[in-house]
Amino acid sequence: MTTAPVPPWLDPETVWASNDRALEMARAILGSSDAPVGLTPKELVWRKNKARLYRYVRSEPATQHTPVFLVLPLINRAYILDLRPGASFVEFLLSEGFDVFLIDWGTPGDEDRALDITTLVTRYLPRAAKVIQRTVGAEQMTVLGYCIGGALAACFVALHPEFVRNLVLFTAPIDFAEAGQFGLLTARDVFPIERLTDTFPIVPGQVPDIGAKLLNPIANYLGTYTRLSEKLGDPEFDVAGWQAMYRWVNESVPFAGAAFRQWVVEFYQENRLARGILEMDGRPVRLADIHCPVLNVAATKDQIAPRATTSAITSLVGSADASEAVIEGGHVGIVVGRKAKADLWPTVGRWLRTHD
Amino acid sequence: MATRAQSNSQSSGTPTGEESAGRSEGPSADPFEMWRQLYETNERAWTQALDQAMNRPEFGASSGKMLETILAAQKAVRDNMRTFLETINVPTREDIARLGELVVGLEEKIDQVADRLDTIEDAVRGAASKRTR
Numbered sequence: 001m002t003t004a005p006v007p008p009w010l011d012p013e014t015v016w017a018s019n020d021r022a023l024e025m026a027r028a029i030l031g032s033s034d035a036p037v038g039l040t041p042k043e044l045v046w047r048k049n050k051a052r053l054y055r056y057v058r059s060e061p062a063t064q065h066t067p068v069f070l071v072l073p074l075i076n077r078a079y080i081l082d083l084r085p086g087a088s089f090v091e092f093l094l095s096e097g098f099d100v101f102l103i104d105w106g107t108p109g110d111e112d113r114a115l116d117i118t119t120l121v122t123r124y125l126p127r128a129a130k131v132i133q134r135t136v137g138a139e140q141m142t143v144l145g146y147c148i149g150g151a152l153a154a155c156f157v158a159l160h161p162e163f164v165r166n167l168v169l170f171t172a173p174i175d176f177a178e179a180g181q182f183g184l185l186t187a188r189d190v191f192p193i194e195r196l197t198d199t200f201p202i203v204p205g206q207v208p209d210i211g212a213k214l215l216n217p218i219a220n221y222l223g224t225y226t227r228l229s230e231k232l233g234d235p236e237f238d239v240a241g242w243q244a245m246y247r248w249v250n251e252s253v254p255f256a257g258a259a260f261r262q263w264v265v266e267f268y269q270e271n272r273l274a275r276g277i278l279e280m281d282g283r284p285v286r287l288a289d290i291h292c293p294v295l296n297v298a299a300t301k302d303q304i305a306p307r308a309t310t311s312a313i314t315s316l317v318g319s320a321d322a323s324e325a326v327i328e329g330g331h332v333g334i335v336v337g338r339k340a341k342a343d344l345w346p347t348v349g350r351w352l353r354t355h356d
Numbered sequence: 357m358a359t360r361a362q363s364n365s366q367s368s369g370t371p372t373g374e375e376s377a378g379r380s381e382g383p384s385a386d387p388f389e390m391w392r393q394l395y396e397t398n399e400r401a402w403t404q405a406l407d408q409a410m411n412r413p414e415f416g417a418s419s420g421k422m423l424e425t426i427l428a429a430q431k432a433v434r435d436n437m438r439t440f441l442e443t444i445n446v447p448t449r450e451d452i453a454r455l456g457e458l459v460v461g462l463e464e465k466i467d468q469v470a471d472r473l474d475t476i477e478d479a480v481r482g483a484a485s486k487r488t489r
Binding site: 011018022110112114123127187189190191217222223229 | 385386387388391392395399402403406410411412413415416417419420421423424427428430431434449450452453454455456457459460463464467471474
């Protein structure tokens, strides 16, 4: 009697190797929620409602005169600019001799349903800037905004130029005339913004998160895990680094209803900021009123804030010194990771030193 | 919005030439390897197909309708829950949120008072320094 050959998929070696790989993947994914992030020591210097202003601890006095005030997006965790040691823009700025402050907007609750962007720009940012002035003893600072934080920073600088020596924007959408797929998804006649904010006083973080992932669904939903399974076989693969990034990507923050409505209606649908018709607290917000030096950083493969939305700022501000650095990469990739270290950070460091 | 393009932030994970050569020797029985080959062969086509399907106003309109339907269902659940909690005399989320709003409003008022004190302090300091000159 002859025995049938064992089918290749039942080969014990393959079965156990695949089983181990599956378990390693599960361990990497499940362990990411506890991945250590935002480890650079910092002290709380001011708080208002859920917002916190932190000053990063320097071991030696700052060698640069102008402190850097980081304004982060509302829908992401603030630790993206201080992801982990060696992959931290904050750490880089400290090593360059700057005093670094960061505003973390925190997580809004139902009681913040009426909190809009106007309130954040006119009541939170000026007070935080005053605290920075007092803490450091410097009259002016560099305001650096990332993504939505960049749009907020631009509004703040337009309304309060007295606080600002320089403005730096990282992939900040400003002109929504050609807003790409996000523009299509949030178009006035298709996006039920009123019903959404009526139903959810605090818009769940998954709403903008799913919208962003749908910009490249194959890569975001399948590619991430395919690449992980591949990399787990590489002994040099930095699992902790992957976990930190995975944690950030999946740790979305809810959006206060009024802020979300204002963002979609006044920024995306009506494009008020770029058209110069945005008003906050009865005051016009004109980008032409920004006269300080401006550095705009755009990413070549940015699907979240396409080049057309970010690059307009240099022609809209009234500054004589407005330049743009175009970095190869995507919306997040240019800020953290190996490419950030090689491209973005040195570019920004040089610019800040020459504008100190 | 600043989220999500995990693919953008990670290294490409592209296999080395040696690895690719090893993999191309024949069909693998490893399910991960089979998936990788399937993914690598089709990723571009899938992405292109989805891009074409989704980068159109019709997709925006359809997803808007889908969202509206989900919201209608969600709103019905919320309304029913609120009615139920009110009937059994238990505070609803809205009741607690209203309390929280009062606290947040109070904090803003304190901030406004602090701002005014700062302005007065600055003015007094300015006047004092003028007198000493």
